[in-house]
Amino acid sequence: MWWSPSRATTHGSWTWRTTGDGLRKVTMFGVRGRTGHLAWYRTDEAAAEVAFLHGFSDSAQCWEPLIRELPGVRALAIDARGHGESGLPDEPIRYDAHRDDAALVLSSQPGDGGIVVVGHSMGAMAAAHLAASRPDLVRAVVLEDPPTGAPGDQHDEPWSEPSWLADLRALDLPSRIAQGRSNDPDWAADELEPWAVSKAQVNPQLFGLRFREAGPLTDLLAEITCPVLLIHGDTERGSLISAEYAERCAQAAAGEFRAVHVAGAGHSVRRDNRPQYLAELTTFLDR
Template structure:
C-alpha cells in the first residue's frame, strides 16, 4: 500500500518501504501515483515507488513545454535520489508507459526491465512544441464534486473494480489546469525507442475496439524492432486501461514478469 510520501524537486512520490524500491510505477495522463494503489496492494512483499507526473497529483508544474523527455528526466531525477539497488523494473501505463520507454532507452543504469501498458505508438518526424487544450471530458469531470465524479466513472466503466473508482476520480480533480497553457510535444515512434532498449520489455495491450492503442499488428512491429528481450501480451476484454478492465489477467502477467526479472537478483 502506498503510504510513505516524499518530495524530490517539483515531484511528489510515494513508496511502500523505507528501503530502495524494486518496482517503480508511472501513471497515465490525468491519473496519479495513488491510482496504482489497487495494483500495488496485490503485490505483497514487493517494494514499490510511484511518482506523480508533473502537473498531476501533488507534483508541481515547471513552466516549460510538456515533453516525454521531461517525464523521462523527472523519473530519472527521483530514481537517482534513491539508494543504489542495481536497477528497478519500471511499470508504466499510457503516458507513463511512453515515459518508461524513453527512460529505459536512455538510462539503462537505472532500469533493469520495463513493462509498457498500452503506450501511444508515437509518430515519425521532427516534432515541434505545439499548443494544446484541455479535453472537454476532463473539464466536465473537474467541474463535478468527488461523489459525482465517482458515479460518472462507475457509469462509464461498470466493469472496473470498486477500489479503482475513488483514486481515479480524485486524480481528475488534481490535474493542474495550467498544464494546458504550456506547449506539448508528441512522442517519437515507439518502435524507434524499442530499438534502443536493451533490457527486457513486456508490452501489455488490450482490444483496439475497446479503446486500446496497440493492435496485434503493431505489437508484431514492436517485436521486430526491439533490440533486446521482448514479449507482447494481448489481454482480451480490456481497452486502454488494461489493469482496470481485466485486473486478474494483468496481475498474472505482471507478477510472472516481476518474478522472472526479480530486482533482488541484481544485488
C-alpha cells in the same frame, strides 16, 4: 526532503491518512517524499524494487489497488509533473521531460540502481524513454498500452484541455465516482475513488503549455536492451496498440521482448482485467 501534507500514522507498510475531516483511508504508501518539483511515494523505508509511472490525468495513488495485489513487492510511485501533488515547471510538455523527472526521482532513492519500471499510457512512454537512455537505472520495463508515437520531426504545439476531462473536473467527487462507475461498470470498486480524485488534481496550467508528441515507439524499442513486456487490449475498446503494431514492436525490439494481448480490455488494461494483468506482471517480475 520529507514532507507530510496530511498527518499520518504509520503501521508497517500501511498508513492511516487523516485530514481535517478525520480518518480517511488506509494507503499502501508508508513513505512520502519530494525531489525537486516531484512528489513520490514508497510502500516502506526499504529500497524499491518496482517503480510505477501513471498515465495522463491519473496520479501515483491510482496504482494502489494494483500494488495491494503484489504482496512483498517494494514499490515506488511518482506523480508526474502537473499531476497529483507534483509541481509544474513552466516549460513545454515533452516525454523526455517526463523521462528526466523519473530519472531524477530514481537517482535520489536508496539502492544501487536497476529497478523494474511499470508505466501506463503517458507513463509507459516515459518509461520507454527512460529505459532507452538510462540502462543504469532500469533493468526491465513494463509498458501498459503506450501511445505509438508519430513519425517525423515533432514540434511544440498548443495544447488544450480535453472536453471529457473538463466535464469531470466540473463535478464534485461523488459525482465523478458515479461517472466512472457508469463509464466502466466492470472496474473493481477500489479503482474508482483514486481515479476520480486524480482528475481534480490535474493542474489546469498544464493546458497553457505547449506539447510535443512522442516519436515512434518502435524507434525507442530499438534502443532498449533490457527485457520489455508490452501489455495491450482491443483497439475497438480504446487500446492504442493493435495486434499488428505489437508485432512491429517485436520486430523492432533490440532486447528480450514479449507482447501480451488482453482480450476485452481497453486502454486501462489493468483496470479492465486485473486478474490477467496481475498474472502477466507477476510472472514477469518473478523472472
